[in-house]
Structures are given as structure tokens and as C-alpha cells.
Amino acid sequence: MTAPVLYGADYSAYVRIVRLVLIEKGVDHRLQPIDIFSQDGVPGSYRDLHPFGKIPALDHDGFVLYETSAITRYVDEAFDGPPLQPTDVRRRAVMNQVIGIADSYLYPDLVWGIYVETVERAARGSPVDQERLAHAVSRASHDLGIVAGFVDESRWMAGPDISLADFHLAPMVGYLLKAPVGPELLAMHPRLAAWWHALCERASMVQLLNGPGEEERFSAE
Ligand SMILES: N[C@@H](CCC(=O)N[C@@H](CS)C(=O)NCC(=O)O)C(=O)O
Structure with missing residues (x-):
């Protein structure tokens, strides 16, 4: 192969x-x-x-x-390597649920509504759409509270072991944190902030965050 x-x-x-x-x-x-x-x-x-x-x-x-x-x-x-999906059927369902939440609710607001709207627009010298930003921040605040709830009882999103759900959320939260309002939004949810810091210690995250793409930007409207 x-x-x-x-x-x-x-x-x-x-x-x-x-x-x-x-x-x-x-x-x-x-x-x-x-x-x-x-x-x-x-x-x-x-x-x-x-x-x-x-x-x-x-x-x-x-x-x-x-x-x-x-x-x-x-x-x-x-592929071989550590399994990244829980074997317990309910934990696996929660993993899939978090992935769905990330795709449907977090990605549009964290990446486009907040990061692109502020950092990208500023880089291009375009004015920020304050109304759009305010709506995205308000929704993000709510949505981060929801995903924070998943780590309340266990260390990772779908239980005691890291899973695909954690890696699905990670780059979205990474983009949020590049925006001026990002650190403040994350700090409102201490368990989620702890999750993020634990995630950032993993070699995969270190490798990716130090990678060449880190300096590149979304460039669409
Ligand atoms: N549902 C797709 C979404 C992928 C997606 O939205 N990718 C973005 C880049 S992060 C993209 O291709 N955007 C280009 C566009 O929307 O035209 C997936 O899960 O792979």
C-alpha cells in the first residue's frame, strides 16, 4: 500500500x-x-x-x-496506531454528536464569523461587520458552553480517552484563539480551557501549530 x-x-x-x-x-x-x-x-x-x-x-x-x-x-x-474512537457505543455516539456540533455550529461562527471577520478583514484593511461579529460572538459563547459540558465529567470530549471529536474541534478553537476576542471567550469556560491546554501538549498539535500553514490565512470574503 x-x-x-x-x-x-x-x-x-x-x-x-x-x-x-x-x-x-x-x-x-x-x-x-x-x-x-x-x-x-x-x-x-x-x-x-x-x-x-x-x-x-x-x-x-x-x-x-x-x-x-x-x-x-x-x-x-x-491504519494501525492508537484507536481514536471509543468502543463503548454511547461514548462513540457522543463523539459523533460533538463532531456534528463542531461542523454545524462552531465552524461557521469560530472560523468565519469571528476569525475571518476580525483578523482577515483587518489584514486586508476591510471594515469589520460589527453586527455579524456580535451575533457570532453571542452564538459562540453559548456553543462553547455546550461543548465545555462534554468535558465536565471526563477529560476529553467523549470520555477518558482522546477521540476524533477532540481533533475535530481543535483547529476550530485554534482559529478562534487568533481573534482578539478568542482568549476571553475560552476563559469563560475553565474546563474547556483546561481541555485546550492538555490538547496543546500533544506532539501532533505541536507539530501542526508550528507548521508552515500557521502563518497562512483564509482569504475569501
Ligand atoms: N463538509 C466538508 C467541509 C469542508 C470545508 O468547508 N472546507 C473548507 C476549507 S476549511 C472549504 O473547502 N472551503 C471552500 C469553500 O467553501 O468554497 C468536510 O467535512 O470536509
Whole structure:
């Protein structure tokens, strides 16, 4: 079997989720850059891999998969390395629930509503849409409280062992923390802040946070 190829951009929150999981599993892989925000749009050939034109997509020996949560579950099950999904059926359901919460509620507000709206716009000299920002901050405050509840009883999102849910949330929280309001929002939830600090001690997080993508930015409107 050949090493999987991950298509995407290293600044992408979703690409980072998959990379964290690949690193945690100890899977050698190659990142094939795809610039979704290029002036010409997504390269036509990439749509053969991902008909919706998003990143990431994974090619493992000709088996092509897109949608991040499908990719991370596949990586966890197809490769050796520490298991990243609880065997207990209810903990596993909670893991899937947190992943769904991250995709549906946290990603739009933490990454686009807060990070892009403040940091990216400031970098481009564009005015911040204060109303949009205020709504995103208000929703994020509520939503972070909800995910904080998952770590109240156990160290990680889906129980005593780290799981795909933790890695799914991590890059989103990472982007939030780059925004001026981010640290304050996280500090409102001490258990979540403790979760974040524990996560940041993992080698995969150190490797990713020090990676080249860390300085790159989302550049879409
Ligand atoms: N549902 C997709 C979402 C992936 C996604 O939104 N990726 C972003 C980059 S972080 C993207 O491709 N954005 C480009 C666009 O929305 O046109 C997944 O789970 O993989």
C-alpha cells in the first residue's frame, strides 16, 4: 500500500483535522496543495476527487474519500496506531454528536464569523461587520458552553480517552484563539480551557501549530 495523499491547503481547519488524525495514528502521508481560493477557482481536475469543490479529499491507493468526518473515521479504522474512537457505543455516539456540533455550529461562527471577520478583514484593511461579529460572538459563547459540558465529567470530549471529536474541534478553537476576542471567550469556560491546554501538549498539535500553514490565512470574503 502506498502512503495516502491528502489534498488541501495547510491553513484549512478541515485539512488540519485530518492531518492531526494522520499524525496521531503515525501514518506517513503527503499533502498535495489545492488552492480553493485562487482567482481561477478550484482546479477543474480536483472536482473529479471532490465534486463539491471543498477541501480536504484523501486518496489511499486509489480509494478516494471526501468529507472530513468520513476521512478521519476511515483513517482510524484502516491504519494501525492508537484507536481514536471509543468502543463503548454511547461514548462513540457522543463523539459523533460533538463532531456534528463542531461542523454545524462552531465552524461557521469560530472560523468565519469571528476569525475571518476580525483578523482577515483587518489584514486586508476591510471594515469589520460589527453586527455579524456580535451575533457570532453571542452564538459562540453559548456553543462553547455546550461543548465545555462534554468535558465536565471526563477529560476529553467523549470520555477518558482522546477521540476524533477532540481533533475535530481543535483547529476550530485554534482559529478562534487568533481573534482578539478568542482568549476571553475560552476563559469563560475553565474546563474547556483546561481541555485546550492538555490538547496543546500533544506532539501532533505541536507539530501542526508550528507548521508552515500557521502563518497562512483564509482569504475569501
Ligand atoms: N463538509 C466538508 C467541509 C469542508 C470545508 O468547508 N472546507 C473548507 C476549507 S476549511 C472549504 O473547502 N472551503 C471552500 C469553500 O467553501 O468554497 C468536510 O467535512 O470536509
